[in-house]
Amino acid sequence: MWPALILFIVTYFLMIVLSKWRWLIALTSAMIYIVSGIFPIENLFQEINWNVLFMIIGTMGTVALFIESKMPAKLADIIIDKSRNEMWMIILLSVFAGVISAFVDNVATVLMVAPLALTISKKLGTSPVFAIISISIASNLEGAATLVGDTTSILLGTHADMNFFDFFWYEGFPGLFFVNQLGLLCATLVLVFVLRKKKGVIHLEERTVVTNYIPTVALLVTIVLLVIASFVDLSAWSPFIADNINGIICLAVMILTLIIESIRQRRLAVVNETLLEIDVQTVIILAALFIVIGSIREAGVIEAIGTIFLKVGGGNYFLMYTLIVWSSVLISAFIDNIPYVMTMLPVVTTLAAQMGQNPTVLYFGLLCGATLGGNLTPIGASANIAGLGILRRNGYAVKNSEFMKISVPYTLAAVMSAYIFVWIAWGM
Numbered sequence: 001m002w003p004a005l006i007l008f009i010v011t012y013f014l015m016i017v018l019s020k021w022r023w024l025i026a027l028t029s030a031m032i033y034i035v036s037g038i039f040p041i042e043n044l045f046q047e048i049n050w051n052v053l054f055m056i057i058g059t060m061g062t063v064a065l066f067i068e069s070k071m072p073a074k075l076a077d078i079i080i081d082k083s084r085n086e087m088w089m090i091i092l093l094s095v096f097a098g099v100i101s102a103f104v105d106n107v108a109t110v111l112m113v114a115p116l117a118l119t120i121s122k123k124l125g126t127s128p129v130f131a132i133i134s135i136s137i138a139s140n141l142e143g144a145a146t147l148v149g150d151t152t153s154i155l156l157g158t159h160a161d162m163n164f165f166d167f168f169w170y171e172g173f174p175g176l177f178f179v180n181q182l183g184l185l186c187a188t189l190v191l192v193f194v195l196r197k198k199k200g201v202i203h204l205e206e207r208t209v210v211t212n213y214i215p216t217v218a219l220l221v222t223i224v225l226l227v228i229a230s231f232v233d234l235s236a237w238s239p240f241i242a243d244n245i246n247g248i249i250c251l252a253v254m255i256l257t258l259i260i261e262s263i264r265q266r267r268l269a270v271v272n273e274t275l276l277e278i279d280v281q282t283v284i285i286l287a288a289l290f291i292v293i294g295s296i297r298e299a300g301v302i303e304a305i306g307t308i309f310l311k312v313g314g315g316n317y318f319l320m321y322t323l324i325v326w327s328s329v330l331i332s333a334f335i336d337n338i339p340y341v342m343t344m345l346p347v348v349t350t351l352a353a354q355m356g357q358n359p360t361v362l363y364f365g366l367l368c369g370a371t372l373g374g375n376l377t378p379i380g381a382s383a384n385i386a387g388l389g390i391l392r393r394n395g396y397a398v399k400n401s402e403f404m405k406i407s408v409p410y411t412l413a414a415v416m417s418a419y420i421f422v423w424i425a426w427g428m
Helices: 002-017 019-036 041-047 050-068 071-081 086-101 106-124 129-145 151-159 176-194 214-229 239-243 245-265 269-276 280-298 301-313 317-332 337-355 360-373 382-393 400-427
Strands: none
Touching: 002 019, 002 280, 002 301, 019 280, 041 280, 050 151, 050 214, 050 245, 050 269, 050 280, 071 086, 071 106, 086 106, 086 129, 086 176, 106 129, 106 382, 129 151, 129 176, 129 360, 129 382, 129 400, 151 245, 151 337, 151 360, 176 360, 176 400, 214 245, 239 245, 245 269, 280 301, 280 337, 301 317, 301 337, 317 337, 317 360, 317 400, 337 360, 360 400, 382 400
16 A cells, blocks of 8 residues: 555655646556556556546537637627626626636636736726636636536546536535535625725727637537436446446537538638647546556555544544535645545545445535635636736736735635535535
């Protein structure tokens, strides 16, 4: 167990310190586990979660086409028209980004909405810092609202065998979608207070024109098919398809959309352009981490971590839930929540089984803590890093204190509301 644990710790440490090389570090670690014999090579195909990988690849491709169609920008124009002043512009853009992020990757959402904040700020002669920070943290908050909103949601959905509809209504109670909406409401009220002095009047003269609605339809078709698939049992026909149906749907819709776009635009380059937008490094990281997590499970590390949590929690389920939520918030403030959630999902399952409890409250607590906790710091979530990168490229250097002036109260309001709601719904 110890060699597997030491390699695991070194892998995570290097992924934090050398963030640009995460994909290579994860891949190298996976290869070491395989070559050393810790990970049985015969389990390779079964250990990699193809459903997750297919969903991510397919969704990224469709989202790239969606962004190119300028539909998100057009929707944002409508919201800006409804804004009375700068404060409400920031509030509405953040909420709009949150809504989009429930169905589209968090980073992609920031890349869609942030340029609008830049344009408006230039017209007003004001700084876009608060606006883009608000857009980034709202995007990250809403990522766990649906099955396709964030990689962590996909991981939970696959691990707990949850379908698209389960994120809206689960075990007789409102699901994670409504947990996130409550968090967004509470966090937005805090944001209104923080931005109360932003009273500059706004007016947007340039309008976005959308001439291609195919990617929008494709995204909607993806969501509808995911909902339908959640009610269909294909296990008797094909176990592989049944286990990976969500990923197959996302991949199939992307391929079909690319074919239609190639014909419509009369050029094959659109295929290459779209595929280049898929984050291959993220796919490699996830595939490698499936092997890494499988290796430490084979070595007994997962079970040992669960035992430690059980001892600290003292057998008290509420204390265990509290520990999971707030430790996830703290840890995700500094490390990527994807490898953390991948590691903790089997731990949570083990804990619930050892305590004879329904794992739902721990699953939801883990996801809320890990997803929302990333908003505490500038490096806690990819959406935050993307937002600050946009600001930096436009000549705005943001201090940690400036970021956390908004992010800390925003995050605490969202986490506290989710923490209370989840326990009342599933823990009591």
